[in-house]
Amino acid sequence: MFACIVWTGETRSQLATATRQQAPREITAVLGGRIVGKTVHVERVVALPNQSMHNDAFVIEASQFARCEHDLRDAGLEFVGFAHSHPEGHAAPSQRDREQLWTDCVQVITNGEQVHAFVLDRDRVVHAVRQASQSMASVTTSGATQ
Numbered sequence: 001m002f003a004c005i006v007w008t009g010e011t012r013s014q015l016a017t018a019t020r021q022q023a024p025r026e027i028t029a030v031l032g033g034r035i036v037g038k039t040v041h042v043e044r045v046v047a048l049p050n051q052s053m054h055n056d057a058f059v060i061e062a063s064q065f066a067r068c069e070h071d072l073r074d075a076g077l078e079f080v081g082f083a084h085s086h087p088e089g090h091a092a093p094s095q096r097d098r099e100q101l102w103t104d105c106v107q108v109i110t111n112g113e114q115v116h117a118f119v120l121d122r123d124r125v126v127h128a129v130r131q132a133s134q135s136m137a138s139v140t141t142s143g144a145t146q
């Protein structure tokens with residue numbers, strides 16, 4: 001189970017901006033990054049087309065997800081989770097989210113202002129995940145000192 005998610009660079013604001021731009025459609029994105037112990041570093045937000053016919057739902061095509069995961073691996077990153085938006089709602093999992101979202105990976109929901117991160121365990125219990133931000137500058141600095 002993950003204890004903390006670190007938004008690297010502009011990743012968190014990219015998500016919020018895309019949410020506002022696409023409203024009232026829900027956006028979907030794959031989160032790529034690195035898992036270090038119980039901390040997930042999000043380094044890339046890859047928006048994927050929402051195949052749903054409805055504004056308040058999202059569907060990702062399996063082939064697009066597979067290609068996305070492949071691209072992340074090519075870049076030395078791994079799939080760490082998903083993000084989607086509730087452009088006209090709360091940044092909290094809906095009943096459908098609790099029933100249908102993938103378990104055991106990071107799930108992020110944003111309404112364009114608040115960003116909520118959590119993990120669903122195998123019993124579909126929601127566990128909130130703490131968030132932190134890290135600018136590219138501090139990433140470079142910490143990399144240089146190690």
Ligand SMILES: [Zn+2]
Pocket residue numbers: 084085086093094097109
């Ligand atoms: Zn949702």
